[in-house]
Amino acid sequence: MSEVRLEGVSRWYGDVVAVNGVSMTIGPGVTGLLGPNGAGKSTLIHMMGGFLQPSSGTVTLDGEPIWHNPQVYRRLGLVPERESSYDFLTGRQFIVAMAKLHGLPDPDAAARRAIGLVEMDYAAGRTIGQYSKGMKQRIKMASALVHDPAVLLLDEPFNGMDPRQRLQLMDLIRAMADEGRTILFSSHILEEVERLAGHIEVVIAGRHAASGDFREIRRLMTDRPHLFLVRSSDDRALAASLVADGTARSVRLTPQGLEVEAVDFARFTLLLPRLARDAAVRLWEVSPSDESLESVFSYLVAR
Template structure:
């Protein structure tokens, strides 16, 4: 049962702070590392893998520092976000290269097994330069699995995959997690994390924003106030009517052109506003959510 521990970890580049005082305790199963682009996810994964030393704090696997430890490296499989591969190699040669570097016994059989896991056997003898983005992702995963690591780190692993490839990869990661491996994958897409990760670590601007069971964190996200921009044929009258409904927390007039509406219940508000407009003969011109981006959700979590 392998455990990955980050203790007060920071990483900076000159005056730029990429990761700031992050502590995480990651055990067997799947952990989703969730955050907007530029949040520090890739830097965290690089430090977990021992590729990048923390500027402060420690990263350990079962109490042993990851950085500069060959025995620890043999326990880690890394799928980086970078797409640059050895394009002149075939898929088989690319995976076999990591098997040889890891001194895997029966490297040829291990290579075939790893390629089979990601369903790339039919394309294994083609050069990597001919692969689509989704195929490149899958062959990187095969390379990371060839030495049977106990810790698997994946940076945006579903990029470029079509829906069938994505479903297969999610099923594969779920099976590996059920086997007791410690799996951490990063994503800026909430739905990807929701489908396979029960434990979630949320990072925003290099800081830990939330940690724990996905359903609890998801509830925080869905219970947050929802912001809408509303334009209608009679904004002042509509504002008065909306304030009388329990789903609406507040309304602010943006001159005579629009309303800014804050709702506590997105589902109810979506039903109420067209009903009110119809009953009072008010024409709705625009109803636009203004805080649906993950950045706004994460910002809400940080302030929660």
């Protein structure tokens, strides 16, 4: 199992700082890299892939520096966001060429395997210039997989894909993560990250803003009230108990149930069952309303 580590990494272009003092560790499983446009996500991925030299700090794979170290490329696979491709080659010719560049003993067999993984067998004989954007994304994915790397770095891998292609690629990424691979992917579609990533890294304005499970990050934001939807056998009685106790900052009756705004997450979740029991009210549902990745991300960006 492989690990990519960044320690105090910065990258600047003249007077423009793209990444500023970022430290993070990407381990086995699926990690989502989040940030607004221009936050430095692609710059980070290019430094992890060995395409950019850090201006300061270190980027290592299993303790080895990645920059100017061709040996580590055997363990890395990269899908860049850029659209550039060899349009005059067929998909098969392109992947065979990648296999040969990696020095694989049987380039044709490796290419067939990688093309099959991304379900592009049917179009492998067509030139890449004839591909749709989603097809080009999948053939780029095949080029990253042809040498069976332990680490995958995917920059907006779902761009241009239709819903079926996205689901297929999500299933493939999950399967590879289950094999113990280290996978980092960036996406501007939060639903994709929420469905795939067990861990997130958030970068804002070139700085590392948060790391971990997004639900845990949300619960650590003690300066933000927590929103809950509560359904019970007697919403009015439960609302009266909550207001009288002072557990909630606000309570609102809605057709869907009680909308409760609590300042202290731990205290609220501990006391709510006791209040319901004392009021002879049966709780049917208690669900957080703002623990989605979208809520966490919007809170972090607004800081």
